[in-house]
Amino acid sequence: xxxxxxxxxxxxxxxxxxxxxxxxxxxxxxxxxxxxxxxxxxxxxxxxxxxxxxxxxxxxxxxxxxxxxxxxxxxxxxxxxxxxxxxxxxxxxxxxxxxxxxxxxxxxxxxxxxxxxxxxxxxxxxxxxxxxxxxxxxxxxxxxxxxxxxxxxxxxxxxxxxxxxxxxxxxxxxxxxxxxxxxxxxxxxxxxxxxxxxxxxxxxxxxxxxxxxxxxxxxxxxxxxxxxxxxxxxxxxxxxxxxxxxxxxxxxx
Amino acid sequence: xxxxxxxxxxxxxxxxxxxxxxxxxxxxxxxxxxxxxxxxxxxxxxxxxxxxxxxxxxxxxxxxxxxxxxxxxxxxxxxxxxxxxxxxxxxxxxxxxxxxxxxxxxxxxxxxxxxxxxxxxxxxxxxxxxxxxxxxxxxxxxxxxxxxxxxxxxxxxxxxxxxxxxxxxxxxxxxxxxxxxxxxxxxxxxxxxxxxxxxxxxxxxxxxxxxxxxxxxxxxxxxxxxxxxxxxxxxxxxxxxxxxxxxxxxxxx
DNA sequence: CGACGGAAAATTGCATTCATTTTTTGAGAG
DNA sequence: CTCTCAAAAAATGAATGCAATTTTCCGTCG
Numbered sequence: 001x002x003x004x005x006x007x008x009x010x011x012x013x014x015x016x017x018x019x020x021x022x023x024x025x026x027x028x029x030x031x032x033x034x035x036x037x038x039x040x041x042x043x044x045x046x047x048x049x050x051x052x053x054x055x056x057x058x059x060x061x062x063x064x065x066x067x068x069x070x071x072x073x074x075x076x077x078x079x080x081x082x083x084x085x086x087x088x089x090x091x092x093x094x095x096x097x098x099x100x101x102x103x104x105x106x107x108x109x110x111x112x113x114x115x116x117x118x119x120x121x122x123x124x125x126x127x128x129x130x131x132x133x134x135x136x137x138x139x140x141x142x143x144x145x146x147x148x149x150x151x152x153x154x155x156x157x158x159x160x161x162x163x164x165x166x167x168x169x170x171x172x173x174x175x176x177x178x179x180x181x182x183x184x185x186x187x188x189x190x191x192x193x194x195x196x197x198x199x200x201x202x203x204x205x206x207x208x209x210x211x212x213x214x215x216x217x218x219x220x221x222x223x224x225x226x227x228x229x230x231x232x233x234x235x236x237x238x239x240x241x242x243x244x245x246x247x248x249x250x251x252x253x
Numbered sequence: 254x255x256x257x258x259x260x261x262x263x264x265x266x267x268x269x270x271x272x273x274x275x276x277x278x279x280x281x282x283x284x285x286x287x288x289x290x291x292x293x294x295x296x297x298x299x300x301x302x303x304x305x306x307x308x309x310x311x312x313x314x315x316x317x318x319x320x321x322x323x324x325x326x327x328x329x330x331x332x333x334x335x336x337x338x339x340x341x342x343x344x345x346x347x348x349x350x351x352x353x354x355x356x357x358x359x360x361x362x363x364x365x366x367x368x369x370x371x372x373x374x375x376x377x378x379x380x381x382x383x384x385x386x387x388x389x390x391x392x393x394x395x396x397x398x399x400x401x402x403x404x405x406x407x408x409x410x411x412x413x414x415x416x417x418x419x420x421x422x423x424x425x426x427x428x429x430x431x432x433x434x435x436x437x438x439x440x441x442x443x444x445x446x447x448x449x450x451x452x453x454x455x456x457x458x459x460x461x462x463x464x465x466x467x468x469x470x471x472x473x474x475x476x477x478x479x480x481x482x483x484x485x486x487x488x489x490x491x492x493x494x495x496x497x498x499x500x501x502x503x504x505x506x
Numbered sequence: 507c508g509a510c511g512g513a514a515a516a517t518t519g520c521a522t523t524c525a526t527t528t529t530t531t532g533a534g535a536g
Numbered sequence: 537c538t539c540t541c542a543a544a545a546a547a548t549g550a551a552t553g554c555a556a557t558t559t560t561c562c563g564t565c566g
Contacts, residue, residue, distance in 0.1 A: 033342070033519080033520090034519085055547095068520060069522095071521095073548090075330075077287065077328075078330050081334055087287070090526080091528070091529095105423060108425070109422065112368065112372070112425070113365065115368065116362065116366075119479065120361060169361055170355070171336065172365070174336070175362065175428060222475070223472050223476075226372065310517090312516090320550080321551045322551085322552090323551065342518090342519090342557095343557050343558065344559090345518065508566090510563105511562100511565095512561100512562095512563095513562090514562100516557105516558085516559070517557080518557070518558080519554105519557090520554090521553085521555100522551105523552075524549105524550085525551100526548080526550100527547085527548070528548080529545080530546080531542100531543085531544075531545085532544095533541095536538090536539080536540095
């Protein structure tokens, strides 16, 4: 390709019209066709339709989603940057295989993000949002008392989600969702049925979480949440397996 | 396009050969052609060659980098997922404009990641790595005493980097680099020359950081680092401006 | 003089095509 | 029967082509 001497690498004139400025204010996640495909493909992989470590067959997926290779490959590049798949030069994409160490690392990052979320939530949470978490906590306690594992999981997830929401920090939300998605590919439903000790411990930790949040004790809550995630990881250790195609993974603790 | 009834969404057979397994073990960031372009384009934007909020002109960049639009667009999609640019349907990419609130949010996430890094570093750091940080700390103190701002910045950055490295957590490293890259687009060289109070305060905080790290006090270090970043943000508040094309931003504190 | 409207030009998004590399297949040798 | 090696087949990475949307430009009207 012939290459003209191009305009110098100095700043291109950024003359934004009023209209452009308005549109720039959009949360950037405009529901575009590309974003749609990206979400669908991500779900497709996260839900375990491709075996861990398996090739990601472009041709098949193109037919599966009714698109050509160009947008698909764009989506694959993004998923690779998210860490869900890996790209090997001239050999295409593979579903990322999570080793035990990587799993530990991801758990720690989740713990760090939750710790941050807790700290920020203490600063920004509204009384209404706190009340909602308190309600979920008591509902979760009810599930715990009557050994309703499924309900317990749902409440637990809801509480952690609300804390992240309460942190009111968009980049944090995005990162959190990213890492949660990566971990969702592994099944770590630390079977609390067979691990009553952990269940009771987790419940006690949640009491501490709620208490720290009530007192808006950011530093304390931050620490409790990190340790909480660490314990969750320990409880789930050794149980990581490939996620079957059907079920979304349960998040234990 | 005619669309045959495709193979069911059940798990594709993942028959990995020995060779495939070996290759899957590669850190996934294989220096591919695509990765190269991605890095160059990211640098191009981070270094401020495009005005904030300005369009990202595909044609020009294609000529600039000597490639066609396909790989460029793939790179743009990735950069959008990293939050560096934003994609508006049918109107291309814009360099992301960071408002004051977004800047605050990003700083907080950086603080959360550094807090996590500090905690993990306390668990995993080797004596040699600690000694290196201690050395850098004393070197930084020397810079502080003789008012060598540039040297101080360099040491400061090196120390924070070493802590992240010592955490020995690849996803953390990646996320940290991502957020650091986004923030690098803004100039927040909190001018410590005109802010002696902050400089002294930052120096004292670094004393605490080293002390906590020496004692491997993870929780404590975690808290100190977050507050340290908060204070850095406060000191830099109001000074955020678009980064000029020439200079890499100094990281203050 | 400024606003409005429509056609031309440019740009975007996606499909298709092409060169290169990898993977598979199969024939032949040991 | 297994291993080796070469050719065929498939897949990948990138360039080009094309329809659709957007942006620009200019003539006209108020």
